[in-house]
Amino acid sequence: MNSPDKIQAQSEQSSSQAPPVLRVDNLSVLIVGDPAGRHIVRDISFDVRPGETLCVVGESGSGKSVTSLSVMGLLPRDTLRASSGRILVEGENVLEASQKRLRELRATRMAMIFQEPMTALNPVDTVGEQIDEVLRIHSKLGRKARREKVLAMLEAVHMPDPEKIYDAYPHQLSGGQRQRVVISMALILRPKVLIADEPTTALDVTTQKQILLLIRELQEQHNTAVVFITHDFGVVAEIADRIVVMNQGRVVEIGTRHDTLAQPREAYTRMLVSSVPSLIPRKRREQRDEAVLSVSDLRKTYSEKRFLGRGRSVSAARDVNLTLSRGEIVGIVGESGSGKSTVARCIVRLLEPTSGSVRVHGDEISKASGEALLKLRRHIQIVFQDPYRSLNPRMKIGDSLVEGMVNFGVPRTQALEKARELLGVVGLGDDALRRYPHQFSGGQRQRICIARALALDPDILVADEAVSALDVSVQAQVLALLDEIRARTGIAVLFITHDLRVAAQICDTIVVMQQGQVVEAGPADEVLTSPQQAYTRSLIDAAPGRDWDFQNFRPVDQGALGLPAE
Amino acid sequence: MPVSANSEPAIGASEGLADLPGAGTPVSSSGPGVWARFRETLKSGPVLFAFVILVAIVLIAILAPVLGTVDPVAINPAERLRHVSAAHWFGTDAFGRDTYSRVIYGARVSLLVGAGATVMSIAVGLLIGVIAGYFRMADAVIMRVMDGIMAIPNILLAIALVSLTGASLVTVLVAITIPEIPRVVRLVRSVILTVRTEPYVEAAVTLGTRVPRLLFRHMVPNTIPPLIVQGTYIFAAAILIEATLSFLGAGLPPEIPSWGNMMSEGRMYFQLLPGLILFPGIFLALTLLSVNVLGDVLRDVLDPRMARRP
Numbered sequence: 050m051n052s053p054d055k056i057q058a059q060s061e062q063s064s065s066q067a068p069p070v071l072r073v074d075n076l077s078v079l080i081v082g083d084p085a086g087r088h089i090v091r092d093i094s095f096d097v098r099p100g101e102t103l104c105v106v107g108e109s110g111s112g113k114s115v116t117s118l119s120v121m122g123l124l125p126r127d128t129l130r131a132s133s134g135r136i137l138v139e140g141e142n143v144l145e146a147s148q149k150r151l152r153e154l155r156a157t158r159m160a161m162i163f164q165e166p167m168t169a170l171n172p173v174d175t176v177g178e179q180i181d182e183v184l185r186i187h188s189k190l191g192r193k194a195r196r197e198k199v200l201a202m203l204e205a206v207h208m209p210d211p212e213k214i215y216d217a218y219p220h221q222l223s224g225g226q227r228q229r230v231v232i233s234m235a236l237i238l239r240p241k242v243l244i245a246d247e248p249t250t251a252l253d254v255t256t257q258k259q260i261l262l263l264i265r266e267l268q269e270q271h272n273t274a275v276v277f278i279t280h281d282f283g284v285v286a287e288i289a290d291r292i293v294v295m296n297q298g299r300v301v302e303i304g305t306r307h308d309t310l311a312q313p314r315e316a317y318t319r320m321l322v323s324s325v326p327s328l329i330p331r332k333r334r335e336q337r338d339e340a341v342l343s344v345s346d347l348r349k350t351y352s353e354k355r356f357l358g359r360g361r362s363v364s365a366a367r368d369v370n371l372t373l374s375r376g377e378i379v380g381i382v383g384e385s386g387s388g389k390s391t392v393a394r395c396i397v398r399l400l401e402p403t404s405g406s407v408r409v410h411g412d413e414i415s416k417a418s419g420e421a422l423l424k425l426r427r428h429i430q431i432v433f434q435d436p437y438r439s440l441n442p443r444m445k446i447g448d449s450l451v452e453g454m455v456n457f458g459v460p461r462t463q464a465l466e467k468a469r470e471l472l473g474v475v476g477l478g479d480d481a482l483r484r485y486p487h488q489f490s491g492g493q494r495q496r497i498c499i500a501r502a503l504a505l506d507p508d509i510l511v512a513d514e515a516v517s518a519l520d521v522s523v524q525a526q527v528l529a530l531l532d533e534i535r536a537r538t539g540i541a542v543l544f545i546t547h548d549l550r551v552a553a554q555i556c557d558t559i560v561v562m563q564q565g566q567v568v569e570a571g572p573a574d575e576v577l578t579s580p581q582q583a584y585t586r587s588l589i590d591a592a593p594g595r596d597w598d599f600q601n602f603r604p605v606d607q608g609a610l611g612l613p614a615e
Numbered sequence: 616m617p618v619s620a621n622s623e624p625a626i627g628a629s630e631g632l633a634d635l636p637g638a639g640t641p642v643s644s645s646g647p648g649v650w651a652r653f654r655e656t657l658k659s660g661p662v663l664f665a666f667v668i669l670v671a672i673v674l675i676a677i678l679a680p681v682l683g684t685v686d687p688v689a690i691n692p693a694e695r696l697r698h699v700s701a702a703h704w705f706g707t708d709a710f711g712r713d714t715y716s717r718v719i720y721g722a723r724v725s726l727l728v729g730a731g732a733t734v735m736s737i738a739v740g741l742l743i744g745v746i747a748g749y750f751r752m753a754d755a756v757i758m759r760v761m762d763g764i765m766a767i768p769n770i771l772l773a774i775a776l777v778s779l780t781g782a783s784l785v786t787v788l789v790a791i792t793i794p795e796i797p798r799v800v801r802l803v804r805s806v807i808l809t810v811r812t813e814p815y816v817e818a819a820v821t822l823g824t825r826v827p828r829l830l831f832r833h834m835v836p837n838t839i840p841p842l843i844v845q846g847t848y849i850f851a852a853a854i855l856i857e858a859t860l861s862f863l864g865a866g867l868p869p870e871i872p873s874w875g876n877m878m879s880e881g882r883m884y885f886q887l888l889p890g891l892i893l894f895p896g897i898f899l900a901l902t903l904l905s906v907n908v909l910g911d912v913l914r915d916v917l918d919p920r921m922a923r924r925p
Binding site for chain 2: 399426440441501
């Protein structure tokens with residue numbers, strides 16, 4: 050424990066003097082049956098007091114989720130085992146509790162909410178029954194009293210029309226509503242500790258903001274201790290009282306929010322915090338007006354096929370216009386379902402647009418077919434979101450890299466030479482050529498995907514959420530790499546993202562999309578600092594941690610964002 | 616409650632957890648360790664037994680001429696319907712043919728039929744399945760034809776085909792193969808449908824990869840593990856159908872020593888000489904049992920997520 054006295058003294062929480070409800074003492078978790086006796090989590094200690102929000106942050110593989118599962122007594126028993134330490138919930142050691150006792154403790158003392166609310170709910174049961182089940186098992190209330198309690202809980206999580214929601218099935222609700230249902234289940238018995246494992250990661254920013262507010266509100270009502278697991282420093286800056294930074298199964302540092310974000314003691318924390326992209330748009334570059342891609346009136350409509358006639362039709366994108374100049378990075382931002390990926394896929398012709406035109410160097414790609422289409426594909430390449438599925442697992446990296454060149458008739462030896470060169474560009478060694486994708490980390494794989502896309506010397510690179518699956522530190526490296534490649538080759542980049550921070554860092558121009566339409570478009574600094582449309586403003590408002598300047602370890606100078614001080 | 620698998624998918628790179636089940640990336644079925652996992656399963660008694668039996672049957676079939684056998688079709692009226700003896704280990708049948716030799720040579724026929732039907736149905740089914748899965752226009756037509764074939768019982772279809780074209784090894788093989796094709800087509804089609812939207816396939820499309828290479832380099836390899844498993848079931852089914860057809864008299868010509876033929880001929884003398892049915896019957900049962908057991912093992916080895924399910 051890092052000088053708890055100091056932390057307490059600086060804590061703004063009034064309840065900080067109360068004894069902790071959750072105390073993790075020197076917890077270690079090891080892999081069962083691992084010959085090397087490796088630990089997933091080693092010697093971690095922290096505590097949480099009533100009413101306090103403790104954020105556990107760390108990159109993937111840091112052991113933060115394993116820690117939360119240990120607290121719930123939910124470790125997969127045949128693979129992971131707590132080898133030492135104690136986890137005290139109100140003085141009772143969870144690690145020594147019997148299965149029966151653990152079942153009693155869950156929901157009454159400690160509860161958990163998960164990242165993906167759809168999989169946390171039973172799809173064949175109404176949400177009312179699922180919340181009711183918690184009461185049925187853990188309380189002696191009658192049917193009527195339980196129903197009233199469930200309805201009151203649904204009311205408390207601000208569900209519209211609780212009666213109707215009670216009888217709804219999970220698939221009939223939106224992602225945010227589902228997460229509200231999961232929160233209702235978790236909190237209906239007023240547990241002392243709530244563990245939230247990335248509860249807003251799968252949600253859009255505006256929904257995320259509502260859920261964060263909701264958790265805060267319920268926490269204040271019931272004085273719940275919240276352990277909030279996240280990888281997102283924006284969220285941390287928004288909600289944390291204290292922060293636990295984890296790396297590779299160890300606690301790096303523990304401190305109050307202000308201390309950790311403003312004066313991180315450890316180099317790792319410094320690196321992590323300063324990797325968070327800033328919302329403050331960077332300076333705009335000089336534009337060269339040499340359009341390489343122009344999209345006009347692009348429309349993609351999905352219509353239901355019926356035996357006779359046409360069924361309903363949904364337009365995923367309509368009236369989309371944009372141009373991309375040499376050396377320019379244009380960002381398309383929007384929430385899920387805004388049509389941004391549809392536009393990207395139409396542009397690279399993975400989808401056929403319903404109407405409109407997509408011109409690459411003046412050549413129409415949306416109507417091309419056969420050899421003509423193949424020739425145009427050379428000029429426009431795409432990098433996908435999921436680096437784990439973007440490379441053929443059965444092909445060596447070398448074979449993946451030369452594939453495009455060989456398709457266009459480059460002799461294999463020459464292509465391999467180029468592949469070697471490209472690996473150098475993306476910061477990987479020659480030996481990668483002979484290895485398989487599973488031997489690389491997510492960030493390295495994304496670099497390989499970028500190298501593969503560059504192999505054909507395209508004029509346009511479409512990056513579809515290309516850094517969204519990466520940890521912040523890796524994300525920063527990949528963004529820097531993209532920018533460096535742009536500067537050197539003059540490639541134009543169409544950057545699709547849901548993350549305004551990333552867009553602010555890399556884009557010259559930003560196009561905001563909502564429900565298939567372009568809402569606002571313009572230079573990045575203008576769109577981000579003085580948005581003209583209410584929707585754009587709500588997106589910026591919802592970006593978590595926007596009042597903290599992570600690079601400079603201080604609160605944001607309000608003037609820089611052009612927003613009124615709060 | 617889905618715990619580990621869903622707690623962290625948005626940040627795919629859970630390196631530290633990558634070697635745990637359910638965490639990180641799904642274990643690739645073609646990855647290293649398939650052979651190691653197979654050897655691990657051999658430690659279980661029934662699996663080892665099945666493996667030994669199958670190897671023995673294959674060896675018997677290959678080495679039939681040197682296993683103390685005589686000509687399996689040589690008729691010897693003087694030695695009809697003999698009981699088990701030193702001269703005739705399994706006795707003789709109504710034509711005085713040596714039952715032991717016929718059972719041993721029968722293994723050849725059964726394995727040949729099994730292997731032939733498996734290879735043919737997978738080859739044809741793979742091709743049709745790839746076409747149905749990739750070319751959406753062809754899909755509806757192909758799948759309705761396949762549904763039509765599947766609607767007819769296997770044996771009935773095979774009997775019809777044999778009676779139309781006459782009995783020979785080739786017609787029986789074709790008659791056994793055709794009813795198995797739709798199953799292969801469905802399997803291949805479903806795999807192609809799922810992988811065609813994988814990012815690495817789409818990346819290959821944007822790299823200008825032409826359709827044949829796209830199909831056979833990027834998509835078809837994904838069908839191999841499930842096809843191997845399906846192949847073992849086809850193998851067992853083919854042997855059984857051949858035996859059934861032969862038993863019903865609609866299969867191989869009677870002079871070919873197949874287990875089904877032998878049981879069919881032995882039926883009349885069952886009370887006198889039960890060995891005429893029992894010996895080929897035992898061989899047939901053991902072969903089918905071991906192929907099925909090994910098929911299950913292969914499925915578990917190729918898809919470790921299935922095996923761990925309690």
